[in-house]
Amino acid sequence: MEKETTIYDIARLLNLSPATVSRALNDHPAINSNTKQLISNKALEMGYRSNTFASNLRRQQTKTIGVIVPRLDSSFMSTVLSGMEKVANEANYNLIISQSLESSRKEMANAKTMFNSRVDGLLVSLAADTDNLEHFSTFFRKGIPMILFDRVMPQKNCTNIVIDNLKAGYEATAHLLGQGCRRIMHVTGSVKRNVYADRLKGYKMALLEHGLPVEDELIRLTDFTRQDGLDVADEIARMPSPPDGLFVASDLCAASCMGGLRKNGFSIPKDIAVVGFNDDPIAQLVEPNLTTIHYPGQEMGEIAAQSLINHLNGLLRISTTNTILLNYELIVRESSRRV
Amino acid sequence: MEKETTIYDIARLLNLSPATVSRALNDHPAINSNTKQLISNKALEMGYRSNTFASNLRRQQTKTIGVIVPRLDSSFMSTVLSGMEKVANEANYNLIISQSLESSRKEMANAKTMFNSRVDGLLVSLAADTDNLEHFSTFFRKGIPMILFDRVMPQKNCTNIVIDNLKAGYEATAHLLGQGCRRIMHVTGSVKRNVYADRLKGYKMALLEHGLPVEDELIRLTDFTRQDGLDVADEIARMPSPPDGLFVASDLCAASCMGGLRKNGFSIPKDIAVVGFNDDPIAQLVEPNLTTIHYPGQEMGEIAAQSLINHLNGLLRISTTNTILLNYELIVRESSRRV
C-alpha cells in the first residue's frame, strides 16, 4: 500500500512552497503560468490526488448534495436519480442518496443523517405521510438550501419542481370524456401529497366542467400496490353500474388493475377505458398499451440538481424562483382509444 | 447562519481538554463514565455535530463506498441499490452512486472519480462491453477492496456475488422442455458478460441433455430493448418452423416480445411458451403472467454492502471468500404452463 502524494511532496521536489503548489493546482491568477505548468506536470507524474477532506475542512464546504426520496426501486425515481447523478457528477458534486420508504419517521432520520454529514444542499421528494417540514428546520436555520421535487409542499425560500398535476389530471379525465366515457373512476394515493391531491382536483374539475357529478363511490384511495389494483378491479366487477372509464394515478397500479378487469371479463377499452400516470416502461408492455401522462423524470432530476448547484455557486438565488413547472404530455395508446 | 460547535467549545465550557471531549464522544474506555455523561449532555445541549472532514482527515478514511452500476433506471438495479443503501446507512457509511450507461469508457471515468474521492471500497456491476479490469488497477494497488456483483469477472482478491446463472439458465430451459417444448429459442445479451454467457451455457446444456440440437438460428444476441423484443417476435413469425418455447434472459424484453408475438397471432403459452429472467414487477403485470427466475436483488445489494463493510472493519477478509452464490427461484406462471 503506497502512501499518498501531498502538495508538500510536490513543493519539496520543486523547491517551492506548498502555498504556491496549492494555488497553482487551483489555477489561481497570481501564479506564473510556467510555474503552473511545472507543478501540474509534476503532480500528474506523481499521481497526486487532492485530499477532499483537508480541502473541505478548510473551505467549510462539502461538495455533497443530499437526496431523500420515498423509494429507490421505482422506475420513475431511478430515472430522476439518473438525471441528478449526471448533473452532479459534471459539477463535481457527490450525491448521498437515501430513501424514506414512504415513512415520515424514516425521513426525519434521513434528514438528521444528511445534516450530520453536512450536505451543501438538499433535494427532497416527500414521503406519503409527511405533513410538515419541521424536520428540515435545522437546514433552514443554517441557510442550507433545499429543493423539493415531485412530492412537494409550499415553503418559503424553497423551490418546488413539479409538473402541473392539476392540469394533467384534468387532461387525463377530459381525454376519457372525449372518448365517450360518462362514469369515470379515479384511483389515487395519499391525498396529503400534492401530486395526488392535484390530480384528483383536476379529475373533479373535468367532471364538473362536463356537467357530471363527482361521486365519492368512484374515488378510491390506495397505496398503488399490485394488490390494490386487483382489489379495485374486483370492486368494479361487483358494482351494479360499473364505470366506463378509469383514471389511475400510477401506471403500475393501472396495469395490475387492467389485468384484474380482464380476468373479470371486462374488455379494455371497449367496456372500460383506462388512463395511467408516469409513462413507466410498463405502459408499453401491457396489453393493450396504456394511455398515460408522460412524466419527464430524467429532466426533473437534472433541473433539480442544476438549480441547486447554481444556487450554491451563487448564480441563481433559489428564493426568487419559487416554482418550476415542467411539461408533461398525455400519450394516448390503445387502453383508452375508442373512436 | 450560526457557527458550528466544536469539541473545543465543549471543552472550554466544561474546563476539560479537547482530547477528553473527543475520547468521551467516541466512548473511549479510559474516560470516566460521569465525565462521559457530562460531556455528551453538553454536546447535545449545544447541538454539536462532529466534523466528518476533520475526523476523516485525521483517521485517513472516508466512510464512503463507491457504487458503479450499468444503469440506475432498471427495476432490478434500484432494488439492489435499495439494499445497499439500507446496510450502508446502518453502518454509517455513505454511498456514492454512478452509472456507466453500459459503456466501458464511462465506467473508467467513474472509476477515476471514485478513486479521487477516495472511497474506502468499491461495489461494481460491469458495463456490457467491459472486457478487463485494468481501470481498477489503481484500487488494487492501493489495497482498496472491491466487490463485483451480478455482472462479474473473475479476479484475484475480489469477491464476486452472483447467482448460479448457468444452473438458472439450465432450469429455465429444462422447465420449457418439461412443458413439452422441443424447439426453444434463447434471446440473450452481450456474451461478454458472465450473466448472459452462463445462462446461454445452461440453455445449451439442457438441450444437449435432452438430446436436442443447439441451433444457431435459435440464439439471438440483443440489447434487450423493447424494440429488440418486437423484432424477435417478428422474426419468429417469419420462420418456417417457429420455436414452441422462448427463453429470454430479461423480463422486460420477454414482455415486449410476448406482445409482439400476440400481435403476430401466436397464443401464449399454447403456441409458444415463454420464460423470462429477473422477476421484475412487470412479470406479474403482463398477460399472461410471465414465468421467470426470481433474482434476489435487495438481498444481493445487502450482502454486497455488508461483505464490503465487514472487510473494511477487518471482520472478514474478502480474499478468502471468493464467490458468494445467492439462491434464485424459478417461478412458474401462466406464460409457460401447458400441462
Add this chain to the structure above:
DNA sequence: TTTTTGACTTCAACCGATTGCATAGAAATG
C-alpha cells in the same frame, strides 16, 4: 540613483478531530 510598482512567492495561521505519550492524583501495596 532612488523610489515605486507589480508580479510572484512564501510565511504561518488556520480548519477540527484524533492519538501516542506524559502526568497528576488517588488508591493500593510494601
Add this chain to the structure above:
DNA sequence: CATTTCTATGCAATCGGTTGAAGTCAAAAA
C-alpha cells in the same frame, strides 16, 4: 511513610490544503 499501580486527563503533534498578509525581486518611473 515510601513506592508502585491505576485511573483519568492533558499536551502537543498530526492529517493536508487554504488564504490573508508579508516578503522578494526585477522592471519601470521619478
